[in-house]
Amino acid sequence: NAGVTQTPKFRVLKTGQSMTLLCAQDMNHEYMYWYRQDPGMGLRLIHYSVGEGTTAKGEVPDGYNVSRLKKQNFLLGLESAAPSQTSVYFCASSYPWTGVTGELFFGEGSRLTVL
Amino acid sequence: EDKVVQSPLSLVVHEGDTVTLNCSYEVTNFRSLLWYKQEKKAPTFLFMLTSSGIEKKSGRLSSILDKKELFSILNITATQTGDSAVYLCAVLGSSNTGKLIFGQGTTLQVKP
Incomplete structure (x- = not known):
């Protein structure tokens, strides 16, 4: 019963390097989200997807790209990492009707440090 | 711009105390308000509130929504x-x- 799985859980990058965070869910959810969490700032939405092949920008999309080629996977890419992208990243998913109520199912987070 | 503000930002109490956490919001097309608890890792769902004045309760935790004044409180006894x-x-x-x-x-930090 995996739920939402994020990989990797920890990563250290140098400025300018690229990387991809993978989110996989096995609940057949339509909606998927990437949030970042910084001290004192709660969770901020980076990008989201309302279905396979669709993506949209959230509050803080700059410096990130995403892809949803398969319904169960949502990838978050950093093309040229910057120290400001040091954060904990959370993936979440939900059913469409849950989109009416709002409950999200979260992965356990990926801690990224950019030096 | 949509906004959600919580207070206080941090709180230290002793076991047995009762605490009240506050959440105010300015959001267009309000649908629902949710409370999550986050320990070391992923947030876990506590409550969803959609109607004013109806208390949601789970053990020692309870929450209520005021859609007129645009706020919610979470109580832990x-x-x-x-x-x-x-x-x-x-x-x-x-x-x-x-x-x-x-x-x-x-x-929230609860001391023994």
Whole structure:
């Protein structure tokens, strides 16, 4: 019963390097989200997807790209990492009707440090 | 701009105390307000509130929503050290995408 799985859980990058965070869910959810969490700032939405092949920008999309080629996977890419992208990243998913109520199912987070 | 503000940002209490956490919001097309508890890792769902004045309760935790004054409170009675966590308030402002707008969180520390 995996739920939402994020990989990797920890990563250290140098400025300018690229990387991809993978989110996989096995609940057949339509909606998927990437949030970042910084001290004192709660969770901020980076990008989201309302279905396979669709993506949209959230509050803080700059410096990130995403892809949803398969319904169960949502990838978050950093093309040229910057120290400001040091954060904990959370993936979440939900059913469409849950989109009416709002409950999200979260992965356990990926801690990224950019030096 | 949609906004969710929580207070206090941090709180230290002793076991057995009662605490009240606050969440105010300014969100267009309000649908629901949710409370999450976050310990070391992923946030876990506590409550969803959609109607004013109806208290949701789960054990020692309870929450209520006031849609006229645009706020919610989360009460924890007889606190235990296991209640130590970050409590997140989030509001759903659109039913089409499921996007949640989160507050900054309240960090609660319960001392023995």
